[in-house]
Amino acid sequence: MNTYCKFETALDILIGKWKPVILLRLLNHGTMRFSELQKSIPDITKKMLTQQLRELEYHDIVHREVYKEIPPRVEYSITDYGQRMTPLLQAMNDWGVNHIAHLQELYGEEQVE
Amino acid sequence: MNTYCKFETALDILIGKWKPVILLRLLNHGTMRFSELQKSIPDITKKMLTQQLRELEYHDIVHREVYKEIPPRVEYSITDYGQRMTPLLQAMNDWGVNHIAHLQELYGEEQVE
DNA sequence: AAACGTAGTATCGAAAAATATACCTTAAGC
DNA sequence: GCTTAAGGTATATTTTTCGATACTACGTTT
Numbered sequence: 331m332n333t334y335c336k337f338e339t340a341l342d343i344l345i346g347k348w349k350p351v352i353l354l355r356l357l358n359h360g361t362m363r364f365s366e367l368q369k370s371i372p373d374i375t376k377k378m379l380t381q382q383l384r385e386l387e388y389h390d391i392v393h394r395e396v397y398k399e400i401p402p403r404v405e406y407s408i409t410d411y412g413q414r415m416t417p418l419l420q421a422m423n424d425w426g427v428n429h430i431a432h433l434q435e436l437y438g439e440e441q442v443e
Numbered sequence: 444m445n446t447y448c449k450f451e452t453a454l455d456i457l458i459g460k461w462k463p464v465i466l467l468r469l470l471n472h473g474t475m476r477f478s479e480l481q482k483s484i485p486d487i488t489k490k491m492l493t494q495q496l497r498e499l500e501y502h503d504i505v506h507r508e509v510y511k512e513i514p515p516r517v518e519y520s521i522t523d524y525g526q527r528m529t530p531l532l533q534a535m536n537d538w539g540v541n542h543i544a545h546l547q548e549l550y551g552e553e554q555v556e
Numbered sequence: 557a558a559a560c561g562t563a564g565t566a567t568c569g570a571a572a573a574a575t576a577t578a579c580c581t582t583a584a585g586c
Numbered sequence: 587g588c589t590t591a592a593g594g595t596a597t598a599t600t601t602t603t604c605g606a607t608a609c610t611a612c613g614t615t616t
Contacts (some may be wrong), residue, residue: 337532338463339539345458347604350451376612377574380564390544390549400613401562411545418538419450425531426452429502432524436503459592460574477592481599513584526572 340418348374348382353408356392357416358373361407391415456502461487461495466521469505470529474520503552504528 344350351371352440356362362370383406387393391412397403451505457463464484469475475483481492496519499505504525 336539337535341544376462418534420449420535422453423461426449429452
């Protein structure tokens with residue numbers, strides 16, 4: 331009854347069209363400013379980028395540093411707490427890679443979705 | 444560029460209002476027939492239950508055993524392959540539990556969502 | 557004084573996904 | 587001819603997500 335009840339919490343902060351991409355960018359890139367992120371993610375709108383970053387910030391995964399300059403500069407990075415999430419991401423990734431292979435074994439080369 | 448690219452695969456088979464609950468039931472309970480599952484999950488409709496079970500079956504997480512009887516009997520269980528997913532679920536759960544505590548540290552006792 | 561650049565916000569609405577509702581089937585047993 | 591178990595199907599509704607557009611603020615540059 332009480333095992334695995336909260337794994338949805340981990341899901342919550344990862345789902346969505348953009349959160350994974352944003353996370354990947356910041357993990358591989360270190361600190362990035364808003365416009366860099368936007369340029370590096372094709373088709374994302376400011377609104378989506380802002381929205382997703384705020385959610386990640388709320389969860390203490392992403393740090394937002396505002397520089398009081400004109401024109402404004404805002405830099406984003408993964409927090410220390412966020413870094414501690416990488417083993418989980420790695421585990422999920424490993425499982426995913428393996429699962430894709432598993433599906434191909436089961437269903438052959440047809441597109442596996 | 445190529446690290447953590449597939450962790451969305453793991454997400455995919457877990458998201459949804461019902462998949463986690465169904466998984467939990469089957470993990471804790473072993474084999475269950477359709478009607479047992481339905482009774483044990485308040486408010487789920489047949490259609491939703493069927494739909495989710497089929498998806499889990501496609502991913503080889505859940506096994507579906509049909510007994511050719513009248514009235515029909517169909518039993519569901521976690522496959523061996525599905526069992527091998529439990530460490531990941533456990534890891535996600537642990538992270539989730541910890542994260543909830545982390546949020547409460549940050550934001551206090553107000554409802555944390 | 558008008559335009560520029562950055563990092564947004566605000567609002568509306570379309571599109572997509574998730575979920576619900578209602579009704580149909582099958583074949584044995586009472 | 588009604589019930590039962592495990593669905594199927596078709597339609598409807600709700601919810602969530604995503605996108606398009608316009609607008610703001612502020613100092614600097616032209």
